[in-house]
Amino acid sequence: MKQRLITVANATAVFAGLLLIWQLVLWVFHVPPYMLPSPVAVSRVAINRSSSLLASLSITALESAGGLIASIIVGVVIALVFAQFRWVRRTLYPYTILLQTVPIVAVAPLILMWIGGGTPAVAFIAFVISLAPIIANTTQGLISVEENLVHLFLMHNASPAQILFKLRLPYAVPSLFVGIRIASGIAVIGAITGELYAGSSRVGAGGLGYSILYASSQLQTDYLFALVAAATVLGFAFFFLVMFFEWYFLHRWHESARAPETA
């Protein structure tokens, strides 16, 4: 416990130090506020415009979460099919890698052109970008079950469905969480990227990506900083939420998910 307090104190000190350097740079080099606003100015605008900041944040959070949840559901189903049919896996697995290597920045405008703008389209982009790590990690978990465990099930004349759902799927849950952890970060990035193109029907009603674009065009650099900070916090929140679920589901039985004290 004491160890953890020290860790938290250190991290806080580093953060405070960075803010101090930031402020010092402004004083020493006389940087104009439209180039680099002061930490105080950023905090002030974040408070003054908190309602629109929160509105943008919640739109992006909704899009990212929607995309992530959809990618978990679809990704697990695809992985189950891959695990069950080797020939399907052999044929289609390379395309999941393609999904990962395709530059989302280039594809986002296409997707928007095809299915129109707005929240569903942005969520779809988040879904596309976070699908690959879910499929890859879950498939790996499903197919790496120990041979003897499969033999054990076969000795009881278990059906393919029983082997899949009572053995392979629970066995793959830790790998699934590795995939979700990776996907949670890039789902947020995907949503913000999508918003850069999706625009918004009304001024001020867009997500973080749209608002970043708007603030930048208006030279509202202090608000731009607040938006970037909000985006970072959102990514962080997603990551910790996933960590919490991982701990909740795995800590009783899985070696890697023991109480953090032992880590």
Place this chain on the structure above:
Amino acid sequence: MMPPQIDFSNVSKGYGNSGMVLQGLDLKIQKGEFVTLIGPSGCGKSTVLKLIAGLTPPTEGTIKVNGMAPRDARETVSFIFQDATLLPWRPVEQNVGLGLELDGINKAQRREKTEALLRLVGLEKVANFYPRELSGGMKMRVSIARALATSPKLLLMDEPFAALDEMSRDRLNEELLRLKAEQGWTGVFVTHSVEEAVFLSSEIIVLATHPGRIHKVFAIDLPFPRTVTLRETAEFGALVAKVSHILRGAIAQ
């Protein structure tokens, strides 16, 4: 005389093009025996168990278990692996009940049966523990309880105690014989340890290698029940020496 419970006639097994792992095996195991397969690494001991279980088909020859093809006989056969092979996400009780669950036995009956088995192997206190909270010896007890839950007539054991310390191994050896006496299954056991083989078996089959084949069948005429003190007798020591000698002969070939 009753037909043998396990009947291999002229069985050979090869994997791919790498030659035969087992060649021309004629093997008969009678009901109620405790037979141990021992031999140098690569002699195909574990393959024999997999053939009996129907987990792999023979390349040549025929195998009958209880007069049936091995796959059809599985209902009355249990397998204990070298690792405890427990499902880490299930507490002990649900691991023991796995076979019953896959066989479609309802929850109430499952509970009754697993409780009885946990008492039998002395694990009733850890019924709700997860495998990672157990010692190696306890995990193996859970594995044994799980194998016995489906009331097998034949128990196949592939070096189940190889990873345990000597104390736990000796205790489990004795317990295994007690369970066999109570339940009357037939045992086929694979081990590297001559002492363990002599202690457990009514018959030891020494296998030779390249290709795997039967080198010698050796009956152990020590009376049952056997207890730990048996290990201290001169008779036991003499038998261990004799089997070790035969084993050296099998390796030298």
